[in-house]
Amino acid sequence: MDILNLVFLLLLAVVASRILANLVPLPLPILQILVGVVLALPPFGMAVELRPEIFMLLFIPPLLFYDGWKIPKREFTEHSAEMTAMSLLLVLLIVVLAGYFIHWLLPAIPLGASFALAAILSPTDALSVIAIAQGRLPRHMAHQLEGEAMMNDATGLVSFKFALAAAISGSFSLVSATGEFFVIALGGVLIGGGLSWAFGRLKRWMTARGLFDPSAYVVMVLLLPFAAFYLAEHAGMSGILSAVAAGMVQSRVDMLPVKTTTRILNRSIWEMLDFSFNGLVFLLLGLQFPRIAARVWEGAGEQSYGMPTLLFTALAIMALLLVVRFLFVFAYHWTEGRIRRLRGQPVEDKPLGLFSALSAVAGVRGAITLAGVLSVPLMIGDTPFPGRDLMIFLAAAVIILSLIVGALGIPYFLKRMPNDDEARHEREMRTVRRTLAQAAVAWLENWRQQNTSDDLDRSALHSEVAGRVIESYRRDLDALKDREDAANEAVHGRDMEIDLRRQAIAVRRKALYRLRKHHEIDEQMLQALLRDLDFDEAALR
Structure with a gap:
């Protein structure tokens, strides 16, 4: 299919899915996946096969940049300890536990690839959660989910990159990987933050000399996440964290005195791009899912597993993610409450079990998980990447299951949660x-x-x-x-x-x-x- 026709049809499908969401009582991401599946079937027969590296460069930088842009900075600072624990400790816990669990359930996926799959399943998607909750989440939890999603997008994707490199090379050292992780993470943050700061200085210089133009500025901002990602990757640092840091710094720059028209134009374009890119990612999942399922079905005849085994594996992975998240949130807040009481500090009275259950079902997987798993290389040298179709199939199945669990569980637990946040x-x-x-x-x-x-x-x-x-x-x-x-x-x-x-x-x-x-x-x-x-x-x- 001609690339221009494909782009126009996909964007039209994104708009149509948004209109359908007002008529069909389904979460928008699930509806977009279903629309993609329908478009992949006869008589439409739309076939899309993006190169993994293009997929990563096209979708990841703007999504992460906008995550960093819109995160509430005060809440990010106030709850930084909780967000750090959720986005670092919980991610590493999921990578280790789910990695071994996936390899144990399905030995056809090598251990390195299992760790890569577990890493890419660790990021959560706050946008999908907020869409499901329709603004009824407690403000603390909504902000915590947004901050966690932004940070664990970065840590999950960096962990995924390390696990993928280990799967390709066949070797892994925890000590060297840990040191390298912090080096490339810090380097990515410095490059993205520095580039965004320099961009802000350029804007101030242009404004002082009457050279500032809102339209040109917005175009430059649109290119900024790609520049931050590319420069960091070219320097051997984390392009993922570079894009996040660029978004966080640029949100501060955007608050400086500028023309009202610039802010209106800027926000409108980014909201449109965020909606379009997230919609395109879920549509692409639906478009590729029937073909992936068919390849997995064909491969199942030659392996020791069948489709029921794969579906059971996806359900088991989803159950493990829910249990680990519930226990981690419960343990964190219980420990935090005990420490605050020992220090004589006030402790917020909340039903901890109910809060932890709501947080567990709110751990929906989404666009970043799909974008990451679709970036798995097709070949290692002259050999197909082992288990690639299985990884994509399981990731897609877990995304769909997490959306279903969120769509059913979030409204159920919200009805039982006391919430005076809105009045306050x-x-x-x-x-x-x-x-x-x-x-x-x-x-x-x-x-x-x-x-x-x-x-x-x-x-x-x-x-x-x-x-x-x-x-x-x-x-x-x-x-x-x-x-x-x-x-x-x-x-x-x-x-x-x-x-x-x-x-x-x-x-x-x-x-x-x-x-x-x-x-x-x-x-x-x-x-x-x-x-x-x-x-x-x-x-x-």
Whole structure:
């Protein structure tokens, strides 16, 4: 199939799957896998066979970069110990236990390849979990899952790379691998972080000289994860951690004073790319799954295993991942609680077993696992990579099983979890908004006093304009008061004003279309004025 037709059809399928998700009560990743399977069957017969190294370079850097970009930095710092334990100790535990377990269950997969499969099964996919939970996860757990997913994407993929190298070379030394792990990890972080910092300095230099252009900046940001990944890999360091570090540093750079249009454009494009790339990965899984299953079925006739054995192996691996994750989370929080009590520090009262069970079923595998396992080389020299189809089949089966477990288990445990996080978060947001509004009112009052003039008309104009702006902020302050009735009334008034403004914008937009229809303005003026109206409407949100 022509590559352009293939790209267009896949993107169209991603959009169609998102529309179907509003009609079919299935998690979006599962639906996208099913769409891919349908497209792979007659009469569509779409065949996709990406080269592993191209797959890794195309999908991994932007996904990891955006993970680093959007991780909440305060929660990442506050819960760094927990995230480090989940993304380092738990990953290594899964690699060792699941690696030996897979080789014991299915000796057809060599031990090195079993460790590689276990390593690539260790990263979790926070995006799929949040989509399943639909915003109902406790904030602490949502942030912990996002931070863990970002970090264990990196540690899991680096461990996968080491295990894959061991499977190819046939030799492995734990001491040398550990030392090399920290060297290439640190090198990757320094390269990605340094490149992103230099990019931020370049942006500041261009802004100071009037050379900054939002569109050119966004294109450069899109290329940044690929540059960070490629430079680190070329230097023999971790391109994975380089992409993550570049995203984390760039999110700080993006918070610096820049044009509003730049931020809007930047965020919109990255949200679109994240949605598209995740959707494409799951579609590709569905497209390749029937062919992989057929090859595994053919190979099963020549080996000592059959399809029931493979399905049992996938179920057993999934069960092991659930048990290990449950026990690790339970042990970590139990130990943390004991240490805090010994130090006389407050301990959050929560049902530990229920919390651990929710965390266990929330350990959904997704895009990174699939992207990694599809990057396994086809050949070692002139010999096919041993067990490659089995690895992809088992990884795909575990991804699907984890999505099913998450789709069933997360809503079940959420109903039984006490959750006052949302109310506490709203109180914090209200307090911060009140502080910001008070700061604005104080500045405006000071501005009005400083801009008195002997010209009575000009002074009156300053006072009138400042008074209107101050009044709008005072309405916001009334809405943020703790008195429920006054707050509800102010909120209702503000909502009414926003609604009227939106309707007025819609009227202006229709009038604009009418002017264009009667050829009173040209296409260029229409586009420019529509853009202004779009920004006005976006500001009301």
